[in-house]
Amino acid sequence: MKTNNHNPGRREFISKLSMVAALGAIGSSGIKGALSAEKYTDILQTGSVMPTIRLGPHNISRLIVGSNPMLGYSYMGPHTDRQMKDYFTTERTAEFLLQCEQAGITAHQSSSRFDYMNMLREQGSKLKIFTLQSDRKDISSAIENAGPIGLAHHGGVTDRLFAEGKSEVVHDYVKAVKDKGILAGVSAHNPDVIKQIADKGWEVDFFMTCFYYLTRKMDKPESLPTLPVGSYHFFKDDPEVMTNVIRQVKQPCLAFKILGAGRHTSSQNEVMAAFKFAFDNIKPTDGIIVGMFPWFFDEVTADSRYAIEYGKIN
Secondary structure (H helix, E strand, O other): OOOOOOOHHHHHHHHHHHHHHHHHHHOOOOHHHHOOHHHHHHHHHOOOOOOEEEEOOEEEEOEEEOOHHHHOOOOOOHHHHHHHHHHOOHHHHHHHHHHHHHOOOOEEEEOOOOOOHHHHHHOOOOOEEEEEEOOHHHHHHHHHHHOOOEEEEOHHHHHHHHHOOOHHHHHHHHHHHHHOOOEEEEEEOOHHHHHHHHHHOOOOOEEEEEOOOOOOOOOOHHHOOOOOEOOEOOOOOHHHHHHHHHOOOOOOEEEEOOOOOOOOOOOHHHHHHHHHHHHHHOOOOOEEEEOOOOOOOOHHHHHHHHHHHHOOOO
């Protein structure tokens, strides 16, 4: 990514303009109510940087940009799915990820979409990529298309295979990835799956851990007092259960859906609280994956500042 090393004043000015835009776009009940403009300015002036963790031999930011919005997975219904897909064209996706990189985010969790990868690299991006897959036959093509530092077995498939008594399929995938000389991870929504793998001592380099157990089987979903959005049930106490497991396993965990797929975004106070809860309840060696949809305002700037403020490691 090209930068103007001879004009730091201009870079600082643009950075502050971006911050002002983010503050203005949300209004008085937005970021100002969560983290004041003065506090943001303090962070900028003191040279605070994005906190980092180690993932194998790699140093990455604790805030990782996720791919669900780019794929049109909103967990809010088909209208929002369509809006996300229309927004994230190839060009806009590359531009968005470059903006994330400028904000200090150095890692991206991708999935089945690779059309923007070449454009991203042509622009000089140094983002470290890790990718979700679920079939051993797709490992080589994912490595060729994305050049990832690691591959993780897809969470929904992981949960299903464990429920069917086919956990060895997941284990074989991990072994196949390790044979390629890159990091091997497992994603899951069911906290018991993470615990089982840790207890069995699989050679897993990292976990992706969902804050909500979205794949649980509901015996009588009609008995719930509230209506789900789509077919997904987000239970309030799920993050407590998953973070308890996260703190027990030795491997780095990358927590995702910390915002409940948009259900914790009614105000920036709520977003801030979700970031704080996540960082307060995972290990110092762990990170978070957050999908962003900057159609309404500059989520990249806001989320980066929350990560800087609450993700710093003492």
